[in-house]
Amino acid sequence: MTTLLAIALVFVAFLVAFAVLLFIGLFDRRPSGGIRQVSVGERGAITFVFENESLLDATTSARDLLTSAPHRGTDWARLSILLEPRFPGLEAWIFELADLGAMERVSNDGTSLLRAEWHDGLARITLTSTGVDDTEIGPDKYAVAALNRELDTLRAATDRTPFPIWQEDASGVITWCNRAYLDLADSMEEGGQSYKWPPTRLFAGPTAEDSSDAESRRERMALTPTGEETRHWFEVETRLNGDGQICTAIPADDLVKAEVSRTEFVTTLSKTFASLPIGLAIFSRSRELAMFNPALLDLTTLPVDFLVSKPSLAAFLDRLREMQMMPEPKDYKSWRQRISDLVDAARNGTYEESWTLPGGQTYRVTGRPHPDGAVAFLFEDISAEIGLARRYRAEIETAQATLDALPSAIAVFSTSGVLTLSNSHYAGLWVPEDGSDPSTMPIYEAVELWREAALPSAVWDQIKGAVGHAGPRETVETGISLKDGRSLICRVVPLPRGFTLIEFAQVTAGESRDENDGFARFPMPSRSVVGVGN
Template structure:
């Protein structure tokens, strides 16, 4: 044993033979052996290909997910393999101008032998670095995880419109999974209609479901060999738009029944909303209002149709309308228009959010006529009271002086302009007492005016400073008011001197 060790130690060392430069490693082909949908055997590259394919379904499903988009008619050809015995297919043209893949399928004793050939790799003898391959696989796994985590459906279509890839959200939405997520239906079902040319702007798509329609905003991006689609859920937006539309319709119906004309202008002072009452009040045509005129165009049309006060000149009118628009935009503003036709309109401007302005046109002709008639009746009643010789004053239930005539003002030496609404029954009785002196009649008058229970007329006499008797009466009036009347006392009939015959 020791001799053998010594021999090996002193024996001449042999230099290992260098591999020939022409001896390149040979790439192993990708070969699959299937018994129906069950993978019986496969080469190393074939197993790596299946492992790198989308991890769902059986080995046959994953292989179909890789081959079907690349070989046109793959599923139909594999269905006829048992009858034909041998099938050769060539992949569709590659957008990067790489040589097309070749597929050879053979039926051998009830088994299907599938060979996938990449002409670009044949004879090249190029081996992939392990670290680079791992980095590529990690990045691919990260991208798959990112796309499968998206809540929005994402899918890719080829040039013919076939769906060649989709993320998990699309698969769940399209029910592409069979009995479980391990069974993937191929080809993938189509959810949304195919478009020959991608839209530059998002399009709203409706997906029918038993639980109700589902809405998406679909974004499309053109690729070299197809189109990438991204569908963003839009149910919340559709509900908000529907609620807003219903709200606007409700407002429109409400505004349609209003007798007040409504005109809403946006921040550019262009008409955005109006109601039928505006047409009736302004006599503007619906076509003109539907064309969304500006505020000044609408005012010009009103001036031309004599539906606003006649201005002295156009320049002053424009300045007046500019002031009206600025006042309405700054806050609540009201104007009264006396039209040449005899009508009277109240125009109210109100600011709205985002710089908008709303104008209300109200016909107050009847109110103005009623106010004028009421004012005329008041003036007539006051004139009648002023012609009465008796000094009369009316006090409200609260004790405030409501009205008096000229005889009352002369008797008690008060100014009517400074007394109405400012003098109470207490102030009045004090004045009466100052002129006529103390009397039990004044406390009774105060209590009579402020009493809410049933009241009876009070009459009595007091003396003026010159000794003239003054007849006083306090009469209840409807609504809790009281009338105070003062007149010279009548001389009794028995006190008159007897005339001699």
Template sequence: MSNFQNLDPFYLSLLGVALALPCLWAAHRISLFVSKPAGKSAHIDPPSAVLLYRNGFLIDANPAGLALLEDTETDPETWTTLVNRLAPRFPDFPTTQGSDKGRHIRIFSPANPDDPASASLEQWEDFARVRLTETSPRSIAKEHAAVDTTAQRAPYPIWISAETGEITWANEAYMTLARKIAPEGEATQRLFEDAFLPDETKRTKLRLREGEDELWFDISTRQSGTSMLHYATDANALVHAEIAQRNFVQTLTKTFAQLSIGLAIFDRNRQLTLFNPALIDLTNLPADFLSSRPSLLTFFDRLRETRMIPEPKNYNSWRQQIAELVIAASDDRYCETWSLPSGVTYKIHGRPHPDGAIALLFEDISAEVSLTRRFRSQLDLVQAVLDSLDEAVVVFSPVGAATFSNSAYRRYWKSEVESDLSDYSTSNALEAWKAHFEPSDIWDRLELHLDDINPRPDLVGVVRTEGGKAKCIRAVYLHGGNKAVVFSDLLDTHPNDENEGYSPTTAYPACEEEVAV
């Protein structure tokens, strides 16, 4: 004792901590395995037995776990002793500990259904924790009562059937539905006549009494021993939504059937979901092929095979074009014109649809293209005829913009009218004409004639260049407020060495008379 008195106080404190550590560790170890009750109860189940093993040898256990291994002939610290204790009640319990890098938990049920115990095995690396829980019959009855109450109060029908199909148990929702369906004063036990297989979900309907709606249910079946557990969930809202969607699609189909434009709608997975008869007529694709819901790429490949699409230069770029088509159609930017070797011309539009779908519209514009081509051909013919004339001709619109001129006018006035018609107007033309010809009062009258959009008699006059050469100028009113100005060459009536014996020829005698004056 005197030796301790001579020690420094600091070393004495260290010694006290060292002596207290075993006690603290024991208390901590017990707290790891024994769960504290959450509150006061009239009945407390015995504590679970918890044992900790490493590489098949016991390294720790709580009092209940140690009691489990008492009175054994073999070494109580080995895994074999534990297996000998648990195997009669839990035949599936592993005979060796094993090891695993991950962390896994297994639950074992007793061989006897009336045995209230349960065992669990938690393994990680070289460690294994075993927990054996004993539940009293009173607790089991309480749990069964809670489960039964929960099932009885479920809002949807739940029932149990035997191998023969006879119903052995049903909850209140099932019985309420049975009373609603059965005739007055009678009761029925079997609601659903269909046979249900384990792990199957099947949709079925119940026919209520006359004058009431049908009820739809999704029946899920699970096997429990020799019995079948059935769960019915209300599917009325889903069935009605599917019917509404189907009716809507049928309405759309009837509407689209009247269109002359071919319609093909592809869903978000790029599968053909809707098409109209016009698509069959325009593409010559068989109805059975379109009804098989081909993909977008298969659809265009088939068009390519039947030569209903411009032939691509190479197949790899063709695939890339289809991918770009999808992107453009999703952004409402896809619009192309297909001119086929058969002479048919299609206009294709790509439009986005809800939920990532896209719609392709096929429109036959062959008649429109043919009409445009004929119109252009007629314009080219008129242009060729006017270009063959010696008279210079220029046409102005009702707003005074030049819309047409022939080659004689462009040569004489060195004017490129067709290069930019919007920049050449009556004011530009009058300015050039006045600068080229001698002053005359006809220019003021011509300006009034061209500015008036109402019909007027033709204006005819003669103008002379500074060299004395005469020209006949005519302003003619055309249909729709357009006016044409025509310049014709004239010869002087006074004979000379060059024109002796020659009289002028002109389409307008007024010009000839004016020159003769």
């Protein structure tokens, strides 16, 4: 009996607790359910229910209003775009709804009331009329306000655009334009200002009726305002828009000036290249001939039509080889490898070679890199230079052979005492003990070499002082005796430009010279004249 009573008490307590929980649940659901859904009585009003920024429910009028908003962003962002013109600062205002629970706000024109409620993460937004000057009913006034605001924004943006924008119908009549176009049209009028509508069509391009199927078109046009002589250039771009077209005209004066300057610069370069005696061939990044000058025709004798056809570098060199305008390779394989090496060397700016042609000419070919991977080759005829160098070398060799054929030892010193020329007998007569080359010794070292090999004499200081003497000089000679018993005649001969020739000749039978003979008559330099070795 006691057990049954205990069970009954527990069951009764459970029922009471369940009833309390059920009552609390029903009490708590009432506001949540009321906020989550739009009631039947609100169907004619403008009411939205949002969870975060997503729309959960809305009345028919509210959905019609939201349909007129731009289709971008979340549901709340679209509604904010519509309400912002009549409720400025809506985003900042609605941010406090979660803390306050309920809020109301009157529109800036006083005709609408916005009521916002918050419960369990749901927001109910209701728009009602205040009855003040309520000439527009329903959601249209909010859509119209948003459209008006967007129109004001677009009008302000286009009027502040610094270049002309306009719209034409199919026949080319202007149906709309911005302030920049009107200002430009005024500058084209005689009186400076025009009040007619539609304004004058300034840019006489094809109309929408004349245009092809292309969606857009761009061309450059120029206008000369009244009272000015300078033409103003514009990049006019046209895009089809329904039956008409929308046009823009961007000023291009700076661009035109830059292009004119570039053209003049290229013309100047072309004239300069045309007058150069050096052949020029510039190959593009794809190794096609992009530019050449007339000198290249003269030097290579290549046909004009071949060069104009923009041959490749390999074809260009092959044609030079066929016309014997470059050295003949030993075999074709090495020839192709040489072309590859030539291009690589020219790209690095290191290619330079002398081509000796079968016809006897000699060309200096130089490769230089250019921007964007281009390569320039310069062909210079150095036949005259090579011929002159060869003749000069032959003359030097002949003069040296002539000196070597003389029986005397000859040495020529410059004004600074440098030994510039000597013969083989000189090197054989004066042999340094250290084995050095006497033909490289300046005057002061040579005099010491001579002094060591000869008997003591004051002649050597006189000879050293005579070299480099700037005053008038005469040919003098004297006799010297070597330590090995040989006797020599030393002859000092002045040469042009201050050079001095010193000759050492063997004394023949019946010929003798005193060591002071001749030098007593030679005008020695004063202290103001600096002698090499002093």
